[in-house]
Amino acid sequence: MNNRHYNIYFHTHTVSGIVISVVLFVIFFAGSFSFFRDEIINWERSESTAVTREIKLDYNSALENLDKKHVLHGRNITISKPSIQNRVAVYMEGTKDTLAPAKQKEGSFFYLDNKTFKPYTYEESYSLGELLYRLHFLAQIPYPTGYYLAGFTALFFLFAIITGVLLHWKKIVSNFYVFRPKEKLKTLWTDAHTALGMIGLPFQFVYAVTGAFFMIKLLIVAPAVMALYKGDQDKLYKELEYTDTDYKFENKKLANPFNINELVAKAKSNWTDFEITRVIIQNYGDINMHLLIEGELPSQKKFTGIGKVIYRVSDGKEIAKKDPITQNGYLDVVKNVLYRIHFGDYGGYALRIVSFILGIISCFVIISGVMIWLVARQKNNIPEKKRRFNAAVVRIYLAICLSMYPITALAFIGSKLFYPLSQSNLYILYFGGWLLLTIFFIIKKNDAFTNKFCLISGSILGFFIPITNGIVTGNWFWNSFMQHKIQIFFIDVFWIFLAATSLYVVYHLKPKKAVSEKLA
Numbered sequence: 001m002n003n004r005h006y007n008i009y010f011h012t013h014t015v016s017g018i019v020i021s022v023v024l025f026v027i028f029f030a031g032s033f034s035f036f037r038d039e040i041i042n043w044e045r046s047e048s049t050a051v052t053r054e055i056k057l058d059y060n061s062a063l064e065n066l067d068k069k070h071v072l073h074g075r076n077i078t079i080s081k082p083s084i085q086n087r088v089a090v091y092m093e094g095t096k097d098t099l100a101p102a103k104q105k106e107g108s109f110f111y112l113d114n115k116t117f118k119p120y121t122y123e124e125s126y127s128l129g130e131l132l133y134r135l136h137f138l139a140q141i142p143y144p145t146g147y148y149l150a151g152f153t154a155l156f157f158l159f160a161i162i163t164g165v166l167l168h169w170k171k172i173v174s175n176f177y178v179f180r181p182k183e184k185l186k187t188l189w190t191d192a193h194t195a196l197g198m199i200g201l202p203f204q205f206v207y208a209v210t211g212a213f214f215m216i217k218l219l220i221v222a223p224a225v226m227a228l229y230k231g232d233q234d235k236l237y238k239e240l241e242y243t244d245t246d247y248k249f250e251n252k253k254l255a256n257p258f259n260i261n262e263l264v265a266k267a268k269s270n271w272t273d274f275e276i277t278r279v280i281i282q283n284y285g286d287i288n289m290h291l292l293i294e295g296e297l298p299s300q301k302k303f304t305g306i307g308k309v310i311y312r313v314s315d316g317k318e319i320a321k322k323d324p325i326t327q328n329g330y331l332d333v334v335k336n337v338l339y340r341i342h343f344g345d346y347g348g349y350a351l352r353i354v355s356f357i358l359g360i361i362s363c364f365v366i367i368s369g370v371m372i373w374l375v376a377r378q379k380n381n382i383p384e385k386k387r388r389f390n391a392a393v394v395r396i397y398l399a400i401c402l403s404m405y406p407i408t409a410l411a412f413i414g415s416k417l418f419y420p421l422s423q424s425n426l427y428i429l430y431f432g433g434w435l436l437l438t439i440f441f442i443i444k445k446n447d448a449f450t451n452k453f454c455l456i457s458g459s460i461l462g463f464f465i466p467i468t469n470g471i472v473t474g475n476w477f478w479n480s481f482m483q484h485k486i487q488i489f490f491i492d493v494f495w496i497f498l499a500a501t502s503l504y505v506v507y508h509l510k511p512k513k514a515v516s517e518k519l520a
Contacts, residue, residue, distance in 0.1 A: 018369075018373055019156065020156045022397055022400050023153045024157055025400075025401040025404075026135065026136075026138075026401070026404065027137070027138070027153060028362045029359070029360075029363050029401075029404050029405075029408075030133075030404075031136035032355070032356045032359030032363075033132045034129075034132055035343075035344055035352040035355050035359070036129075036356070036490070036491070036494070037083060037130070037132065038083045038084035038085060039490050039491050039494075040127070040412075040491060041083060041127045041128075041129035041130065042084075042086075042487040042488065043487060043488050043490075044128055044129065044416065045086075045127070046469075046488065047085070047487075047488075048484070048485035048487045048488055049085060050084075051084055051487075052275060053081055053084060053275065053277050054081070055088055055114075055278075055279065056114055057079070059079070059260035059264060060261050061117065062117050063260065063281075065117045066090070066112075066117075070104070070108070071095070073095060073097060073284060073285040074097035074100065074104075074285065075092050075094070075096075075281075075283075076093040076096075076281065076282050076283070076284075077090065077092050077093075077281040078281075079112075079278070079280075080278045080279075087111040087114060087125065088111065088114055089109070089111055089112075090109070090110055090112050090119075091109045094106050094107050096286075097249075097251060098251075109122060111124075111125040123422060123424075124420070127426075128411055128415045131411075131426055131430060132408070136150075137214070138150045140427075140431075144218075148215065148216060148219075150215045151212050151214070151219075152212075152216065153211075154207070154209075154211035154215065155208075157204070157208045157211075158208040161201065164197060165201070196364055196368070199358075200358045200362050200365060203359075203362070204358075204362055206342070207342065210338050210341060211342070213338060214342065241331065244282075244292055245292075246282070247282050247288055247290045248283075249283045249286055249288065250283075250287050250288045252286065252287040252288075253285060253287070254286060254287050254314055255287075256314065258289070260291065263293070263311050263316065264279060264293055266311075266316075267293040267295070268295070270309065271323075271325065273301055274295050274307060274324065275298065276293060276294070277294055277295050278293075278294040278295070279291070279292070279293055280292040280293075288312075289312075289313040289314065290310060290311065290312055292309075292310050293308065293309045293311070295307055297325070299345070299346035300346075302324065302328075303337070303340070303346065304328050304332055304333045304337065305324035306322070306324055307321075307322050309322075363401070366401075370394055370398075371394070373390075373394075374391065374394040378391070394447065395442060395450075398447050398451070399438045399440075399441035402441075403438050403454055405454050405458035405502070406437065406453075406454055406457040407430060407434045408458075409457075409458050409461035409462045409464075410429070410461050411426070412465045413464055413465055416465075416468050416469055416473075441453075455502045455503070455505060455506045456503070456506055458499070458502055459500075459502045459506065462495045463499045465491075465492065465495040469488070469491075469492055470492075475492075477492035477493055480492065
């Protein structure tokens with residue numbers, strides 16, 4: 001590689017990495033915990049449920065209960081299960097009956113307990129698991145700014161990955177085995193950055209591509225909509241099978257009684273192990289009422305096995321069917337594969353634990369890259385003013401990034417002690433505490449202290465998480481295991497291992513005095 005190309009790759013890698021470092025760290029840290037979003041939600045609520053995305057619901061009783069409160073006639077109702085918990089998501093459109101009261105023409109979204117049919121608004125159902133999940137694509141920033149920021153961060157990260165590989169291509173094997181912790185500081189950070197970067201390379205590449213696709217696909221699709229579909233966005237979504245057939249509302253009440261449970265069971269019996277994941281009721285109670293039932297086969301049986309059955313409720317006749325075994329085409333595979341490799345929901349706990357570890361490794365790669373940048377710019381030939389500015393930039397970076405660990409552990413304790421925490425209170429606890437910690441570390445002006453304090457405090461708080469759960473709910477992790485409350489057990493044990501690991505790291509951190517003074 002000639003010097004010109006090397007310099008182009010080097011500066012592209014450095015600039016793109018530094019610009020996105022803080023946001024990228026937040027995305028990877030929160031995203032790592034998001035692999036266990038469902039477990040966190042159930043742990044917080046002291047609940048445990050079967051590890052399946054299939055909807056378990058008495059539809060007849062649930063709809064009868066909802067009809068008393070909302071008057072369902074003429075509405076389109078979608079019932080889905082976005083996560084593994086004891087609640088289903090219900091979206092009701094306003095009624096199509098033009099003579100109905102104005103209140104019935106309003107749509108609503110809420111969660112419904114699948115046993116008691118108790119409704120919860122989105123705010124009432126908000127949890128720490130949901131906060132961390134949404135934080136990993138910056139959803140707390142007003143839409144679409146947060147989404148686009150996360151998407152372009154993933155895109156710049158892709159540039160950083162590619163240019164990093166090109167930089168190290170010739171020594172990619174030899175450098176992988178090199179780690180010299182007793183050498184000078186820049187060598188230590190460089191070796192760690194290179195070795196761990198290569199270990200996590202496939203993982204990071206997948207998440208850079210899929211993250212960019214999910215967050216900025218609207219910008220990618222926009223030119224196609226304008227050029228190929230003449231601005232008709234609905235036509236595109238229909239061809240991509242994101243919208244369902246809309247059946248006409250006849251405004252005539254259905255005289256015959258109907259049984260949704262029977263039709264759902266009938267659809268499920270079409271294929272062995274078929275799991276119902278979404279049920280759509282169109283024109284509820286109308287003579288032209290239709291039932292759309294969607295589901296999929298377990299990933300271990302067929303990686304992409306999406307099926308659908310449509311029934312006309314008046315006579316129970318099957319209108320359309322999509323076989324999950326023989327009728328899944330290229331479009332289904334593309335949509336499903338991108339989703340599954342991003343969320344890692346096809347390999348059980350083993351895959352998600354490995355993904356979590358690789359996510360945390362990626363966080364360390366980001367931090368080590370920033371430290372390489374700093375050490376390279378602390379040479380004596382650089383003006384004192386610039387050196388102080390560079391050190392201040394990194395101090396702010398480290399304060400924001402490293403304080404995520406203790407504040408996340410504290411949020412687990414707070415969400416258990418004060419359950420149920422409202423969305424606003426959870427925001428105050430997490431983001432308010434994060435801000436205070438960040439300001440404290442910036443004022444302290446000691447990077448070594450920031451690192452050690454965050455690891456120690458995060459470890460101590462991490463050990464207190466299962467203790468708090470045991471005291472508040474009685475669900476000590478050994479009891480949870482004996483009672484087969486696996487999700488509650490997992491989070492408690494997960495934090496014990498995580499806290500022990502970070503404490504082990506702190507114990508083995510013995511920075512040289514000169515190094516500490518230089519970074520401070």
